Amino acid sequence: MSLPVLAVNELAMKFGNSEVFKNVSFSVEAGETFGLFGKSGSGKTTIGRCIVGLEKPTYGKILVQGKDILRMGKKEFRELRPKVQMIFQHPETSLDPRMKAFENLIEPLKLHSGLKKNALLERGEELAELTGLRPEHLARYPSHLSGGEIQRIVLARIMSLSPAFVVADEPTSMLDVSVQAQILRLMQKLQKETGVSYLLISHDLEVLRRVCHRIAYLEDGTITSVENIKRGINT
Amino acid sequence: MSLIEINDLSVEFHTGEDSVKAVSHASFDIKEGETFGLIGESGSGKSVIGLAILRLLPTNAEVSGNIFFQGQDIFSIKPSELRKIRGKHIALMPQNPAGSLNPVLKNGLQIKEVYEERGIDKKEGIKKALKLMEKLLLKDPEKLLDLYPHQLSGGMRQRLIACMSLSFEPELLIADEPTKGLDPEAKAGAVDLFTKIKKEYGKTMLLITHDLDLALEVCDRIAVMYAGEIVELDEASKVLSEPLHPYTRGLIRAHPRNGLVPLIGQSPSRIRLPEGCFFHERCKNSGFECSRQHPEMKTHNGGWIRCHFQSLQ
Numbered sequence: 001m002s003l004p005v006l007a008v009n010e011l012a013m014k015f016g017n018s019e020v021f022k023n024v025s026f027s028v029e030a031g032e033t034f035g036l037f038g039k040s041g042s043g044k045t046t047i048g049r050c051i052v053g054l055e056k057p058t059y060g061k062i063l064v065q066g067k068d069i070l071r072m073g074k075k076e077f078r079e080l081r082p083k084v085q086m087i088f089q090h091p092e093t094s095l096d097p098r099m100k101a102f103e104n105l106i107e108p109l110k111l112h113s114g115l116k117k118n119a120l121l122e123r124g125e126e127l128a129e130l131t132g133l134r135p136e137h138l139a140r141y142p143s144h145l146s147g148g149e150i151q152r153i154v155l156a157r158i159m160s161l162s163p164a165f166v167v168a169d170e171p172t173s174m175l176d177v178s179v180q181a182q183i184l185r186l187m188q189k190l191q192k193e194t195g196v197s198y199l200l201i202s203h204d205l206e207v208l209r210r211v212c213h214r215i216a217y218l219e220d221g222t223i224t225s226v227e228n229i230k231r232g233i234n235t
Numbered sequence: 236m237s238l239i240e241i242n243d244l245s246v247e248f249h250t251g252e253d254s255v256k257a258v259s260h261a262s263f264d265i266k267e268g269e270t271f272g273l274i275g276e277s278g279s280g281k282s283v284i285g286l287a288i289l290r291l292l293p294t295n296a297e298v299s300g301n302i303f304f305q306g307q308d309i310f311s312i313k314p315s316e317l318r319k320i321r322g323k324h325i326a327l328m329p330q331n332p333a334g335s336l337n338p339v340l341k342n343g344l345q346i347k348e349v350y351e352e353r354g355i356d357k358k359e360g361i362k363k364a365l366k367l368m369e370k371l372l373l374k375d376p377e378k379l380l381d382l383y384p385h386q387l388s389g390g391m392r393q394r395l396i397a398c399m400s401l402s403f404e405p406e407l408l409i410a411d412e413p414t415k416g417l418d419p420e421a422k423a424g425a426v427d428l429f430t431k432i433k434k435e436y437g438k439t440m441l442l443i444t445h446d447l448d449l450a451l452e453v454c455d456r457i458a459v460m461y462a463g464e465i466v467e468l469d470e471a472s473k474v475l476s477e478p479l480h481p482y483t484r485g486l487i488r489a490h491p492r493n494g495l496v497p498l499i500g501q502s503p504s505r506i507r508l509p510e511g512c513f514f515h516e517r518c519k520n521s522g523f524e525c526s527r528q529h530p531e532m533k534t535h536n537g538g539w540i541r542c543h544f545q546s547l548q
Contacts, residue, residue, distance in 0.1 A: 204491070
């Protein structure tokens with residue numbers, strides 16, 4: 001059997017004397033959407049931030065494609081970095097406000113792909129089309145885009161790096177019901193086309209039940225159960 | 236009797252060369268004691284109507300139409316008169332409770348300021364505030380007064396704002412997206428809160444929201460907005476259980492519980508609105524007439540709808 005894309009083992013986090021979560025273990029397979037459900041303040045976001053290396057847990061292992069990111073050198077982690085991406089809850093703070101949408105979109109490609117100018121622009125346009133962005137969106141600054149449009153740019157940016165794994169932290173909680181459906185369906189389409197895995201963090205059980213293959217319930221700082229959802233990806 | 240009447244309200248924002256049509260020809264009234272909901276996606280013009288009622292729109296906004304509050308034309312009264320209405324007769328619970336409280340003042344001081352403005356002395360003000368806080372489901376109100384806003388949860392901040400908005404006993408309360416970003420527990424709390432404000436205080440409310448569950452629980456009537464205009468208006472239970480307009484139907488189907496089916500396409504640009512019906516490019520039932528002629532609001536089964544084909548649906 002192939003290795004899971006992500007395996008979290010006995011993760012624990014303490015801020016001062018208060019223990020946010022402990023003994024958190026789960027794994028996510030390739031092409032899977034794994035839901036993490038919990039109330040506000042239950043530590044869901046902190047778990048997500050640990051997985052992409054934005055926080056250091058007090059204890060535990062985080063294995064990405066079999067390698068422990070907490071015990072690897074800086075250089076090795078930097079090489080792995082494009083493979084593990086995150087979508088943040090607040091769209092308005094996800095992009096650089098001084099750059100137009102298209103510049104924001106191609107920035108990761110500039111840093112990581114080594115593509116020359118024309119190829120870079122072409123790839124950027126392809127990604128914009130893939131995520132349903134119109135040319136007029138690309139010429140605007142983030143302050144002139146709606147939450148849904150910004151989440152499309154965030155998705156295009158992320159997909160430009162061909163990640164194996166994306167932590168999506170409440171990606172639609174600030175969006176309206178109709179835009180929420182568009183963004184979640186777009187995430188499913190991208191998963192089908194690229195095989196990317198998602199850890200979908202949410203306090204909305206109806207959303208998780210609709211799009212996830214499995215859901216882990218985080219209660220009182222630990223995972224109390226994992227539910228298999230039969231319907232899965234494309235229903 | 237109507238407490239507020241909005242007639243043919245249009246709002247355009249001028250930005251350099253372009254102008255953005257935020258609201259087009261909106262008309263509705265809110266009766267005394269009624270809770271009226273404005274629903275629709277972000278950018279559909281809901282909040283702009285709320286701000287227009289209080290004349291709080293920025294200077295680049297061009298407004299036409301009338302708003303009558305208790306028979307008084309809001310657009311023709313002097314600024315000094317308007318100040319007597321704002322906050323006192325019409326109160327606004329703004330979007331984003333965190334951004335509406337002063338982060339460097341303790342909650343008690345902020346709520347006390349409101350009573351001072353009313354000419355009530357400090358001790359009496361605090362007493363009244365505590366009573367109201369208890370009624371609005373805030374636990375341990377005395378302790379809360381000694382905390383800063385960041386020490387409260389989103390739901391608690393919202394209740395505190397509700398207390399401040401209600402302290403002048405306004406005739407009309409406008410609540411703008413009160414459940415945005417709240418978790419399900421706090422959302423359920425918001426439903427309790429607004430039900431209480433409605434039943435115990437008998438307040439007339441304008442509830443601006445995209446939360447269909449909240450709208451169904453609390454509102455008596457609902458207007459659905461799309462691209463700046465009202466496309467359907469009727470009793471809340473009718474609109475949400477038997478929607479007529481194809482946009483309302485799409486909105487309801489997009490709810491995770493109803494299948495998470497997204498509407499095709501995106502809302503039109505508000506600088507260049509499409510010919511004919513603003514929704515026709517996304518509408519499955521669109522016909523010849525829809526791309527050519529803009530539909531007017533028509534009565535249908537006791538409600539109102541803006542669609543050429545309402546009789547076929």
